Amino acid sequence: MARTLPLFPLGNVLFPAGPLALRIFEPRYVDMVGRCMREGKGFGVVLLLEGAEAGAGALTTATVGTEARIVDFDRLEDGLLGLTCIGAGRLRILRAWRQEDGLNMAEVADVQAEPAQPVPADCAHLPEALRRLYRELGPLYERVPPAWDDAVWIGNRLAELAPLEPSVKQGLLELNDPLERLRYFVPLVSIGSGAFNA
DSSP: OEEEEEEEEESSOOOTTOEEEEEEOSHHHHHHHHHHHHHTOOEEEEEEEESOSSSSSOOEEOSEEEEEEEEEEEEOTTSOEEEEEEEEEEEEEEEEEEOTTSOEEEEEEEOOOOOOOOOOGGGTHHHHHHHHHHTTOOGGGGGSOOOTTOHHHHHHHHHHHSOOOHHHHHHHHHOSOHHHHHHTTTTTEETTTTEEOO
């Protein structure tokens, strides 16, 4: 069933259950945050393909993104609004438009959630490598409870943390087979260092 969400175009990709820290300064987005918090709703994070994140110029975005839910906010030292968000489900843009205040809006359809499934034997080194990497991550990931035995969760975390081009991450987000997403990392991740191979 279609629903309407505000959009937040970014130069990076948000995955389900992944964390996102944002600094908000444009009035259209400050208003959006207030509305989302009042109504208990999220907003769509979509990869920006053409145009600028800030400003009111023309832009082009990917058609698949992730709903972001606000879990915390504070006023930063520079006076900007700091948001901490967590990715909810994936969504597909059916129709997009821009309001008079410059806020991008879209009619979206939810992409079916991927049910948890076990990590296959040929990917068994990936959870351990991710565990080692996880110990080095900052406080943002304290809000992301681990699911070390879930192939979907492991694949999403590797996809967001890997030093990949945003277009590659977008392709991984759009995959409808979570095991294909996970297996993408089999040759790219070394358990010895707990890091991505160059």
